[in-house]
Amino acid sequence: MSEHIVSPRVYIVIFLTLMAGTAATVWAAYQNFGQFNIVIALAIATFKATLVVLYFMHARYSPKRTQLVIVCSVFWLAIMLALTLSDYNTRTPRDSRLAPSAISHLFRV
């Protein structure tokens, strides 16, 4: 098994795509898509990050166990984001027990 050498042509195509992505991000930020501005910005950023991981970081040509580690990092990140945000989104200000006034109340036994 010999290592895979990514050719400079592939690197340059990826680089140009990343540049186009950056231009698209700036362009999209000046349009009013309402709630979707942030969704579009994150979608483009994730697309760019995926290209960097697959080609610049050679993930596409890495051994399976390395790819498993990469997928795990995304999975753990998703757990952290999903659980924390679902907690914040389901609290009303009334029961946010970590508010400073609520903490002082807890200590007043």
Add this chain to the structure above:
Amino acid sequence: MHRTGELYGHFETLEQQKDTATLGMWIFLVTEVLFFGGLFLTYTINRHAFSTAFGVGSNTLDLTLGGGNTVVLIMSSLTMAMAVWSAQVGKKQWVSIFLIATLALGTIFLGVKIVEYKQKFDHHLVPGRSFDVRYRSEHPTASDNPKEIAAEKEELEKAFAKDPDINAHAQLYFSLYFGMTGLHALHMIVGAGLLLWLIKGSFAGRFTPQYNTPVEVVGLYWHFVDIVWIYLFPLLYLIDRHQ
């Protein structure tokens, strides 16, 4: 430790050694993903709670400098990737050239960051006692465009009407701005140190088609730092540009 050339005694082949080093770097990067992930999470929650203040804070950033820096950093990723390729195909001289180019681009990025930070100090936009989100619009300098200042005044008036406590909430934005870009810059400085070490090795002709693990592994780190910026740029600089 027993070592034959670049091969350490506990590995069978250089390829196995490289796979192991790469895996180790990736496992470190997983912890980095979660580290920066926590910061992005904090950002998300606060931006959701104080969207007006975050929009005002974001619009004070210089898009030319931030966008230019994005281009510079992506270019440095390209030169880093090319340094790996040069080592793999045995172009020893080009390894040095591409590594030096990567270091130069990284240094430009950090220099621009210093200019941006200085602006924020000048405009009283560093969290603390003298923080004043209105400072720039009330104390314009001769070099400021009067139209821009008038637009900023109008924007701030509207923002204060929506969120009277905006001066406090904008400090949350700038705390995250300095915290996140500062930690990103710290990673760049570490990366620059690693590049210096690689450049020294490349001058000694250490990296060959058979052995280029250090270039590959430092490259992984460098590209990761690039990815963090790919997210930081739209999230910090482009919140409310269309308004």
